[in-house]
Amino acid sequence: MVNVLLITFAITLLYLSIANRLLSIIKILAFQGLLLFGVSFIELNEINSINLTFILLETIIFKTIAVPLFLNYVIKRNNISREAEPFLSNFISLVIVTLIITVTFLLSNTITDIHLNKIYFVAALSGLFTGLYIIMSRRKIITHVMGFLVIENGVFILSLAVGNEMPMLVNTGILLDLFVSVLVLGIFVNKIGDVLKDVNVDQLQNLKD
Amino acid sequence: MIGEYLIGTIIISMLLFFNRSRLVNYILVTIFLVMQWVFTVYEYNHRNIDEFYDLFKPDALAILLLITLSIIAIPAYYHSYVYFLKNKEIPRERAIYFSAMTLLIAAISAAYLSNHIAVTWIFVELTTLSASALIYHRRNNRSLEGTWKYIFVCSISITFVFIGILFLSIAMQQAGHSDLSFPALISNAGSLNVFWLRLAFLFIFTGFTAKLGLVPMYTAGIDAKDKAPSPAGALFSSVLMNVGFIGIFRFYEIIATTSIHVWANHILIIASLLSVFVAAVYMLKVKNIKRMLAYSSIEHTGIVMLGIAAGGIGYYAAILHIVLHAFAKSSMFFQMGQVYRIYKSKNIYDVGNYFKYNFTGTIVILLAFICSTAMPPSGLFISEFMIFRALFEAHYLFVLIVLLILLTIIIWAFGKNIFKLLFTPAVGFNEECVEKINPYESISQFILLGLVIYLGINPPDQFVELINESIKNLPH
Numbered sequence: 122m123v124n125v126l127l128i129t130f131a132i133t134l135l136y137l138s139i140a141n142r143l144l145s146i147i148k149i150l151a152f153q154g155l156l157l158f159g160v161s162f163i164e165l166n167e168i169n170s171i172n173l174t175f176i177l178l179e180t181i182i183f184k185t186i187a188v189p190l191f192l193n194y195v196i197k198r199n200n201i202s203r204e205a206e207p208f209l210s211n212f213i214s215l216v217i218v219t220l221i222i223t224v225t226f227l228l229s230n231t232i233t234d235i236h237l238n239k240i241y242f243v244a245a246l247s248g249l250f251t252g253l254y255i256i257m258s259r260r261k262i263i264t265h266v267m268g269f270l271v272i273e274n275g276v277f278i279l280s281l282a283v284g285n286e287m288p289m290l291v292n293t294g295i296l297l298d299l300f301v302s303v304l305v306l307g308i309f310v311n312k313i314g315d316v317l318k319d320v321n322v323d324q325l326q327n328l329k330d
Numbered sequence: 331m332i333g334e335y336l337i338g339t340i341i342i343s344m345l346l347f348f349n350r351s352r353l354v355n356y357i358l359v360t361i362f363l364v365m366q367w368v369f370t371v372y373e374y375n376h377r378n379i380d381e382f383y384d385l386f387k388p389d390a391l392a393i394l395l396l397i398t399l400s401i402i403a404i405p406a407y408y409h410s411y412v413y414f415l416k417n418k419e420i421p422r423e424r425a426i427y428f429s430a431m432t433l434l435i436a437a438i439s440a441a442y443l444s445n446h447i448a449v450t451w452i453f454v455e456l457t458t459l460s461a462s463a464l465i466y467h468r469r470n471n472r473s474l475e476g477t478w479k480y481i482f483v484c485s486i487s488i489t490f491v492f493i494g495i496l497f498l499s500i501a502m503q504q505a506g507h508s509d510l511s512f513p514a515l516i517s518n519a520g521s522l523n524v525f526w527l528r529l530a531f532l533f534i535f536t537g538f539t540a541k542l543g544l545v546p547m548y549t550a551g552i553d554a555k556d557k558a559p560s561p562a563g564a565l566f567s568s569v570l571m572n573v574g575f576i577g578i579f580r581f582y583e584i585i586a587t588t589s590i591h592v593w594a595n596h597i598l599i600i601a602s603l604l605s606v607f608v609a610a611v612y613m614l615k616v617k618n619i620k621r622m623l624a625y626s627s628i629e630h631t632g633i634v635m636l637g638i639a640a641g642g643i644g645y646y647a648a649i650l651h652i653v654l655h656a657f658a659k660s661s662m663f664f665q666m667g668q669v670y671r672i673y674k675s676k677n678i679y680d681v682g683n684y685f686k687y688n689f690t691g692t693i694v695i696l697l698a699f700i701c702s703t704a705m706p707p708s709g710l711f712i713s714e715f716m717i718f719r720a721l722f723e724a725h726y727l728f729v730l731i732v733l734l735i736l737l738t739i740i741i742w743a744f745g746k747n748i749f750k751l752l753f754t755p756a757v758g759f760n761e762e763c764v765e766k767i768n769p770y771e772s773i774s775q776f777i778l779l780g781l782v783i784y785l786g787i788n789p790p791d792q793f794v795e796l797i798n799e800s801i802k803n804l805p806h
Contacts, residue, residue, distance in 0.1 A: 232525065237500055249493065256486075262478070269485065276489055279496045286503050287510075290496060293448050297492055300455055301485045304462070313478060325475040328553045 126159045127244040127278070131222055134251045137271065138218040139211040142203050143196055146267050147189045153274050154184030160281055167285040172292070176284075179295050180277075183302075188270065191306060196263065206260040214258065221250045241282035248275020262313060262325070266305055273298050331376075332386045332443060335369045338362075339436035347429040350421040355428060359407050362432050366439070370400045373443065380445065384511065387445035391649065391800030394793075395442045395576060398653050399569045401781070402660050403435050405774035409561040409664050412771060416671055423467065427559075430463035434565065441573050446511045447498070450577055451491055454541060457573060458484040464562040465554050476557035483550035484540050491537030491577070494530045501526035512580050516803060519587045527585065531594055534581050535601070542574025543628045544635065545604040555624040555663075560670065563620060564663035567627045568656035575634065575652050582638060583803045591805070598639040599729055605632035610736045613743040618676045619669070622747055623662055626702060629740055630655045630710075636733065637717035644720030645801040650786070651713035657782045658701040658710060661775040665694045668767050669751070673759070678747050682756030690769035692752055694776065699748045701782045703741045709786015 133149050133156070140146045158180040165173055195201070207214060225246040229239040252272030256265045280294040342362045349355055373388040373396060380387050388396070410431065414424055434457055441453035458481065466477040499510060501522040507514065519527075540547035551571075555563045585594045609629035616622045630651065637648035666676070668691050673681045685692045704710040721730040785793060 253486075265482065269482070269489075272486070272489055276493055276496070279493060283496060283499050283503060287499050287508055289448065290499055293451070293495075294492065296452070297455070297489065300459070301489075304459060305481060305485060313474065325478060327472055328475050328479070328556070 123160055123163050123238075124240055126156050126163075127240050130156050130160075130244050130274075130278070131247055134222070134247055134271070135215065135218055137251065137255065138214040141205055141211070143201070143205055143261075143263065143267075144193075144203065146205065146264070147192050150192070150267065150270055150274075151185050151189040153271070154180055154186075154188075157184060157274060157277055157281075160278065161284070161291075164281050165284050165288075165291075168288040172288050176291055176295065179298070183298070184274070188302060188306070192263070192267070195306070201261065201263055205264055208258050208260065214254075217254060218247075218251050221254065222247045225250070237282055241278055245275045245279035245282070248272065248278065251275075269301070269305065273301065331369060331372045332381050332440065335365065336436060336440060338365055339432060343429045343432045343436075346432060347425050349425060352419075352421075352424075355424065356411075359428060359432070362435075363404060363407065366400050366403060366435065369439070370396050381443075385446050385449050386440070386443045387513075388443050389445075389800065390796045390798075390802075391576065391579065392442040394649070394653060394796045394800060395569070395572050396439055398572070398656050399435065399438055399442070402565065402569055402656060402778070405660070405664055405778070406431070406435075406561045406565055408774060409564070409667055409771075410559070413559050413561060413667060416765075423469075426463055427467055427562075430460045431562065431565070434460035434464065434570075438569050438573055442576055445513070447495055447515070447580075448510060450580070451488070451495060454491070454538075454573060454577065455488050457541070457570060458488065461554065461558075461562075461566065461570065465558045467559055467562070468557070473557045476553035480550045480554045483547060487537040487540035487547050489537070490533045494533030494535075494537060494581075497526045497530040497533065498522075501530065512583070515584045516587065519584045522588065524588070524590055527588060528590055528593070531581065531585055531590070532597070535578055535597065538574045538577040539601065540574070541570060542578060543571055543605075543624075543631050544601050545608055546601075548605065548608070548628050552621055552624045552628075555627075556618060556620045556676075560620070560663050560667035563624075563666070564660040567624060567663055568660040571627060571631060572652055572656060575631070578635075579638070586804050595639040595641070598635050599726065602632040602635035602639070603729060603732060605629070605635075606733060606736045606740075610739045610743070613740055617678050619678060619681070619747065619751065620663070620666055620676050622678075622744070623659065623666070626740070626744060627655070627659055629737070630659070630702075633714060633717055633733070636729065637713075637720060640717065640720035640724040640726060641805070642720045642723055643716050644724070645804050646797055647713045647716035647720060649797045649800055650789075651710060651717065654709045654713060654782050654786060655702070657778045657785075658698060658708070661694065661778040662698040662702060664775050664778075665691055665698065665772070668771065669695075671765055671767065673756070678750055680756060680759065681751050682754045682759070684752050687764050688767045690772045691767060694772050694779070695748060695752060697779045698775070699744065701779055703744055707783050707787060709782045709784070712786045 130153060133153055137149050140149060158177060161176050161180055225243050229242045232239060249272050252268045255268035255271060277294055280291045284291045342358050346358050374393055377388055377393060437453045437456035437460060441450055444450040444453060462477050462481050465480055466473055504523050505518055505521040507518050536546060540550055543551045555566045558566060585591055605628050609625045612625045613622055616625060634648045634651050637644035668688060670676060672687050701708040701710060704714045718730060
């Protein structure tokens, strides 16, 4: 069951690479939150129930509901146009993300580790690199934030792989989630929206040598 | 003591945040500085004793950097006051500024002392939070851009560090351990799976380069040091870089006892040589003095990391270098505040003939220039010379030659801009409304630069002992 969920996660990454509208990216993020909820529910069966409740609540309330709603709110409030505005065409994006997944898959085959389920490794690293790719290839600041959230989801999967033995690390990962989301989304996207209208990275290119 | 220290800081920081009166602000900051020094002395006297559920341990390196921080913190607050007196002072902005700076200093202290890799990570995250409040202080478009880039790059790199920690924990699990404290990691390093260790090193190293200022993540720091007010910039380019250093150094101690030690050295050499190269290229090109100083810091951390990679005497020299560089570069940044007040510009075209307007400040800049380009009698000369020797002895002759050529270019570019600032008259500069700078404002810079020379030429026994103790885990 976990395998199915994680493979679905990898498929969402492919869909992410060709999503043209900001709203679809937000929906994918919410869906990924749901997948992570499922994975942590099934996988983390050895940790104490309070901690598990905390993690599950984080995935369902924070990742699935709060962050997408907030992103939606930011887009509406700042009148950001609905296109994702990639630098590259969808076809190339799709090829690149497929390559990312293939390469992490091949890399995972070199691991000889009985403790670790390789599919976690594949899903996590593909999430990480897809997020980085989205940050690099999109023009809007809000899509950069979304790319970052994809990276966070990848990291969360990786932390679940060691979650039963070291629940402290999963909690630290959640701390990272909350910290970054509050800092980047809460304070900053709002502030940038106040100072600059329709925020593109083009407007943030004054500091250079 | 660290528990009390952190609670005290949080209380003081909250009070600073809500307080609007200047007098109360002075008193609170004085209390914090006293507390910082009491804490430093206490930790110095309780060296190598675990604290707070074994999460913190003041070992020699931590003590050394903590003392450096506490020394630099005093002029940082003093110059912040000067900055607020000379600029328009909005109580709310002042409150946020001092509150963030207090939090930053405390987070840096805790990150130094941390004995557990996850605790280090948490406090490095806190430094990002407090530093971004300082960068955004001027509240205009450009500082917004600098803050945004800083937050974004630092968040990505902090995520990288976290991924590295996860890989490390996978390796530890495989070997049958679950304790991620540094002593446990060092003693179990030999039994860890090399594949995971390599991945962990790559990610943790990449992550901490955002704080340390090396290729690939150095960019955020440059904008931050440029856009923050100069007292904050002084902290960023000295003690905050040391946070990145301590993060990488502690992980390097783990790697140094394993079979991938040589591989890690090669990674360090590539990253640091590229950093020196980037610094050289940009210093030739850059027109903003503060950015030039920021690139110079990148050059210095590159040299430090080459010293670590070379081994032998290089370890000692690297620690010496990072401490002395903190003093030299922070004094340079403090002085830049005065330069900005005279010319109202950081651009090299708008400044010049500084001798005429502020004699004391000129002497500071000249001395700081000599110190930070590592010319004798600067202490950095001694540490750099030892690093060159270490590279020679480790048979990295090619690296050494490239490094020397790049350093020559850097000294030339640095000197060209600094002498333009000091001697060549500025074009179209209106002399009438030049502010008279009080010479006493430069005392702290003289003291810091004096420390650079004194500690390099005639290091006290305790200082040498601390450095030797901090590198005792590395192979000799």
